[in-house]
Each structure stands twice: as C-alpha cells, then as structure tokens.
Amino acid sequence: MTKVSVKHPRSELDRPDAVFDMASELFSVLSAPMRLKIISCLRDGEQNVSYMLSKIDTTQPNMSQHLNTLYKAGVLGKRREGVQILYRIIDDRVAALCRAVCTQVETKGKL
Numbered sequence: 001m002t003k004v005s006v007k008h009p010r011s012e013l014d015r016p017d018a019v020f021d022m023a024s025e026l027f028s029v030l031s032a033p034m035r036l037k038i039i040s041c042l043r044d045g046e047q048n049v050s051y052m053l054s055k056i057d058t059t060q061p062n063m064s065q066h067l068n069t070l071y072k073a074g075v076l077g078k079r080r081e082g083v084q085i086l087y088r089i090i091d092d093r094v095a096a097l098c099r100a101v102c103t104q105v106e107t108k109g110k111l
Helices: 016-029 033-042 049-055 060-070 093-110
Strands: 076-081 084-089
Touching: 033 049, 033 060, 033 084, 033 093, 049 060, 049 084, 060 076, 084 093
Parallel strands: none
Antiparallel strands: 076 084
16 A cells, blocks of 8 residues: 655744744834835835825925835835935835735724
8 A cells, every 4th residue: 555645734833934034024114104104105106205295194304214214124116316216116025915914904993
C-alpha cells in the first residue's frame, strides 16, 4: 500500500521573523490617521500638496511631515514639476491594505 502524502496548510508562524518585522514596521508607519488620509487621497493618482490640503484638514507643515515619513518608508514616491512636488503611491498593496482595514472598521463600527 502506498503512503499518501497530505499537504498541511502553511502556518502563519512558519514565516521567517523578518516578515513579521517588516509587517510591524509598515503598521507603525500606517498608525497615524493623517497618513491613512493621505494614502486615501492619493489612491486616485498623483497629487500635489495644495490639492491634498484642500481635501484634508491639516496644516502645511503637518502634511509635509507625514508625507516625508511615508516617502522615507517607501510607501510614496515623489517628483518635482516646476515649483510643485507631486506625490504618488508606489506600492498598491499599501493602498489595498488601508482600504481593507478602513472598510472593515467602518463596517463593524469599531475594532
């Protein structure tokens, strides 16, 4: 009789520690509500700071600080066009993650 090998689903804990470390760093970057608003604002495409300020109630220095954090973390890209800097999401998985979590929270009312 031949022994049949049964494949067991991979456990989340079978992942390398580095995966959990990187996920933790990403969640840390995304832990500020302002950064989630910025990502939401940029889901439709590249925008300048003036546009984002018209959509998000904050000051220019606060917006710049959060944009810089997202840029340094590799979530956003930027380019200069004349005197303006345009920001864009460079990892669509981050936008999808933000949308999924915010949708779940909104649907459930709270965590």
